[in-house]
Amino acid sequence: MTKREIQRWAKEIIEDGIEKINNGRGEIYENEDGEKIVSVFLGTVFQIFPSGKYYTPWARSNLEPCPQCRGKGCNFCGNLGSREAFEDQLFYEELERQAEKYNAWITNGEGDPCDIFLEKYTK
Numbered sequence: 001m002t003k004r005e006i007q008r009w010a011k012e013i014i015e016d017g018i019e020k021i022n023n024g025r026g027e028i029y030e031n032e033d034g035e036k037i038v039s040v041f042l043g044t045v046f047q048i049f050p051s052g053k054y055y056t057p058w059a060r061s062n063l064e065p066c067p068q069c070r071g072k073g074c075n076f077c078g079n080l081g082s083r084e085a086f087e088d089q090l091f092y093e094e095l096e097r098q099a100e101k102y103n104a105w106i107t108n109g110e111g112d113p114c115d116i117f118l119e120k121y122t123k
């Protein structure tokens, strides 16, 4: 995916999530401070991330190495050594940026870190 495609994809996902919240399809819960938060499920990492893969910064052996530098680091992979990791990073940053426009934020599921939720304060 190109950077532009990734940004458009992230924007669509956030707009979908906000629409669900506005249509009352989010789940409301109270945090430790008694603030009400509405939460909506966006999808799993496997469904929405450009790579469709789950990994951690210390264990990313399932990622393809960058075809240009073979893992050494270059512009094409943002010096991460893997274009897939770079695309996922761009995507996640864009998700957060888009969510901020609605005073919302992105969070991982407590039960399953592969689940991605959009949340914001509500009344």
Ligand SMILES: [Zn+2]
Pocket: 066, 067, 068, 069, 070, 071, 072, 073, 074, 075, 076, 077, 078, 079, 081, 082, 083
């Ligand atoms: Zn590279």
